Amino acid sequence: MGLAAVLTACSGPGGTPGDPPAAIEGAWQSTGYGYVFDIARDGAGKTRLTSYDRTSGSCLGGDSLTPVGREGDATSFGEDGEAELVVRRRGDQLIVQEPGAVGHIRMSRLEELPDCPSAVSGNAADRRLQAFDVFWQNLAEHYPPYPHRKLDGSGRERDRAALAENNTDRMLGKLLGDTVRELGDMHTGVEGEDLSLYGRRPGTRESDDMDTDALRPAIEARLGKKLEPVIDDKVEYAGGLPGHLGYLRITQFDDFADESYDVDRKKFGQALDTVFAVAERDGWRGLVLDLRLNHGGFDGLSLALASRLTDTSHFAFQKRARSTREASGFTPYEKLRVSPSDRPGFHGPIALLVSDLTVSAGETAVMALLNRSPKPVLIGRPTQGVFSDQLSRTLPNGWSLDLGNEDYRNAAGESFEGRGIPVPREFRTPVFTATEIGRRCDAAIARALDHLADNPPGTTPSCPRGST
Template identity: 40%
Template sequence: MFWRTYAENYPFFRAKKVDWAAVRDRYRPRITARTTDAELFAVLRAMIEPLHDAHTRVVAGPDRWFAGKRPGTVLPTPAFTTRVDKAIAAGLGPGVHRRSWAQGKLSYADLPGRIGYFRVTQFAGYTKKGDYAGDAAELDLALDAVFTKGRTRGPGALRGLIVDVRLNGGGADPLGLRIASRLTDRGYSAYRKRARNDPRDPARFTTPVPVRVGPHHGPVYTGPVALLTGRLTISAGETFTQALMGRSPAPTRIGEHTQGVFSDVLDRGLPNGWRFGLPNEEFLTAGGRTFDGAGIPPAVPVPVFADADLAAHRDPALARARALLAGSS
């Protein structure tokens, strides 16, 4: 069941250079009536680990689970996050006050030169209840406080905005679209979604469904945007990045490639009670391109959260964004 679900739904075997039939031939003989749970888990993990896909997973219990990731990706720890926060604070400068919402997952600061800094570390979990309606309401509260009439038009309006999703583990795509709606005064295409549609033919997909960004009915910011991304920009952080690529003027992407996973996760169960997940969709640009695997590249490559920079409390990507916006304003 595990192998067949991937065979019928996973879109990226060819791109990942993985022969899924050969995977079955290699691992199926290892499963017998005497196979232990630990051995079975090891086999399932070994089957999907070479995909290097953060939307692939197998969960055998709270203490036995595996999720893929792109090579070289080190998932953040509390200690790492603390070091990142210190480097960002130093990059913002002394005396800069950041206001926070959504249990700290959203924050904003006004910087010298009428440049705004808006950081989004997740697109979920904005309230203790954790439901989508509550998350959307909390996000709107933050966006109303950030995108005021004073910051979006007139002599005191922002001359540039930095949006930071370098440490964003994903969540709900529509929350990213809500933010995008505050950054445009005209509707445009965010991306098109399609899912695998034939269990025998990996090239067959559903008709792509367009997803659009519509302008917010209220103050919107239409000036220059610098978007900070990195390999820890994951899932909904990436669909948000892709949604902003159709904005006019397009944001300047600064940092590193995003993680490279866009699809919603197809969640399934095994007969023994374990759960597993996999992607089954592509998020397409207007030209039919997908960024799965490689991630969305930056226009301005800059190291993101390098150990030496964190040790010195430096944030070169943030510094580059500030310099570019100051020069363009």
């Protein structure tokens, strides 16, 4: 049973969960991820999952969750009726999955709970030093040595001395902010009161800074068609293009309805039903799939899209997590596959539009789609290069740290973290430049239409007639 089915089925009548099996009770420690779980019954006899974030030098309290659903040996834990974790016993391990994630966290039983939680100083200056130390412990133990992005810890002691000398929130924010900016990783950053500092690959743009509505006129002008919204401006399409082609634009893989993955999954599935029913009715012979501006979201939904675009099961990608306890420095690879959906889809040629604004789950969708047949052609610019799920930590001073701790690779073992998925030179085009937007031009769509129609490049002009 997949995660989506587990989340749907876990609630009993009226949403009341069953009693979790005793087999999951006890203290558990994850391989990678730095989690410790204490699953026990409270004074009222109710099961509660208390999580801790553990490093070699700290063990800080995380969430306290209660059962919100049950199906067989799978128990969903969360708050306010919403599942945040699904756990089940497999042999001597606990298998954990987060809603919308496609990988699993494996945990081994501990004889007893470690010294958790560790003490947090009541002195603000000491807490800042503790926050600095926990920040670096997490990066050192969980941030992977990516081929194209490296953590430089050479200035750690120097920075700690600078903080000890000038112990203020401003100095701490500067030191931690400098570190995450140097990484250039949009998934790694620090947040606090009036503070939000994340990295970005040099020479690229921030997808959140782009106005989706401002891009639409250029797209519609080049297509010669108005976009039909299915989920607001998040899923839009156009049919009736010359040569029986269709166009589908997806700007994110989450937040379609609320913060519930299960509701998002249902609404996204219905949106794809609508689009691909039109594709079947109108006999689309090719599809322009536009992920040039895609903020990411749930990998589960990126693979749901891929499942609509294949009639044959195929490899998607493989992922592993940083684990300093393993000889390899990582957990074993988990290999993910795409299985064909029995719901409406499209199995013909695809021109896949991407850019530096294609981020995270947008990129896992691209990685998965590159293994379909016929293989899509990539058009635009290289993607951003941030694939890992975010590992979130609360620092002793109340700030939070997000970091990427996973390593995603294709079937050949290539990593695109920090460099993005490349676009063949002959298919590189400008993407959402100020000039293009101002003149209502779209070189990527023009190139895609020519490719799918087997026309020479340049047959379709980038700018519609009358643009200046």
